[in-house]
Amino acid sequence: MLVNNAGTAVTGAFAAVPLPRTLAMMHLNCEALVTLAHLFLSQPEPGDALLNVSSTLAFAPVPNLSVYSATKAFVTSFSESLWYEHKDRGVYVMGLCPGMTATESQPHTGEDVPAGLVQTPEQVVAAALTALRHRKRPTVISPRKNALFATAARNLPRRVVLSTLANDRKPSHEAHPH
16 A cells, blocks of 8 residues: 655745745645656555545635645546546555644644544544545545535535635745645
8 A cells, every 4th residue: 555645735825935835845746646656556456555645625726725725636636537547456546635634733723723624633544544444435535524515615606615715714835744
């Protein structure tokens, strides 16, 4: 099994963030993930699994996280395509889309997200392990209440999603690994 979990987020208005920082994020979130996936899937054995960590932000355009959310949309779409390509070979590919996860580098205090939407890394791992046992879906959203967010983001008019998410974002230029 390969867990493709390296990634970072650069926040701030797109034109205000230095381009090299944005390109470095794209390189890590997309190019490195594709490179490792290609190496892993070049000779997989039945029963092998590739888990690409994405984000619930893959389902919505997010002002001040525009490139980050776009890279996660790429990871999710890429993972779904690979799932289909390899499922008949007995190789499972999953795009794991966790919501807000409290880590040392991103504590997610009640100031930025309601506590009920924040999960621990252990909860994300438990959701991934459950999905790995079942091996049915190409995309796993954790926790389940974030599936409602993803469904709403897919079905509401994009303008509504953009306006809603823009109201909650405070621009900065800090990089935040996930």
